[in-house]
Amino acid sequence: MDTVKIKVHQDIFDLSYAMLRELEIEISKSHFMEIGVRIDLAKQSISISYEHAKGVNKLLANNLPIPAMVLFRVQFEAVLRAFWIMFVADGNQIASLSFGYTMEEQFKKEKYPTATEMINLLASANLPARDVVEHxxxxxxxxxxxxxxxxxxGKQSFTRDLLGFDIEILMDVLRQSNNLVTIAAQLLFTLTLPDKQKYIGNLIQKYRHCFYMDQDVDNEKRQRVDSYFDGK
Known part of the structure; x- marks a missing residue:
């Protein structure tokens, strides 16, 4: 990967991190409902996803794209897990996530739904946040x-280690990581007093270049990828 290109895009990394910092400050000064363990766990999962997002930003900015991809995958699951916890996890699953940190509990096998299973459960729950489930x-x-x-x-690691990444791919990863940040924050701000969901729209408008929006989609590339899936 061309290090010069990374430097050219350094302003995007800086802007992105400024966005994350601004959001962090807004969250820290917000007042949240105190309803119970389920919401506490959802908030914790969102907090974890937020830390992942900062890591993705820093890894990409420091020319470490492969670990950034790994963390991007983990960030997605943390956001997805927050929605699963909030809306569809049953009482036993919630209880198992809020354990007492004993030695015995640390070694118990975890039995939670996979990412695909969580998406299917959320889709079948017919939630008001259908756009998020579609995302x-x-x-x-x-x-x-x-x-x-x-x-x-796997194969992607070996291939990209040899061939590297086009800088635009990395910019898309950064922006889509930030999309996940706003999805998580949107859920978080439904729990504030007062509700702060409108804040997210203003944040996206202010830092527009840090996000991957519908109008940014390369339709030719999308059709090419879709033709692959259609042929399966």
């Missing part, structure tokens, strides 16, 4: 297989 479905369709390959040091 999860599209993410799974277009990105999950490739990102899983990076996580497990």
């Amino acid at each position: 999860f479905k599209m993410f799974k369709k277009y990105h999950l297989k490739q990102l899983n390959s990076f996580v497990h040091t």
Whole structure:
């Protein structure tokens, strides 16, 4: 990968991190409902996803794209997990996530739904946030297989280690990571007093270049990818 190109795009990394910092400050000064363990766990999962997002930003800015891809995959699951916890996890699953940190509990086998299972559960729940569930479905369709390959040091890792990444691919990863940040924050701000969901729209408008929007989609590339899936 061309290091010079990374430097040319350094302003995007800086702007992105400024956005994350601004959002972090807004969250820190917000007042949240105190309703119970389910909401506490959802908030915790969102907080974890937010830390992942900062890591993706820093890794890309420091020319470490492969670990950034791994963390991007983990960030997606943390956001997805927050919605699963909030809306469809049953009482036993919630209880198992809020354990007491004993030695015995650390070694118990975890039995939670996979990313695909969580998406299906959310889709079948017919939630008001259908656009978010659709985003999860599209993410799974277009990105999950490739990102899983990076996580497990599969074909994508070996190929990209040799060939590198086009800088525009990395910019798209950064922007889509930020999309996940706003999805998580949108859920978080439904729990504030007062509700702060409108803040997200203003944040996206202010930092427009840091996000991947519908109008940014390369339709020719999308059709090419879709033709691959259609042929399956």
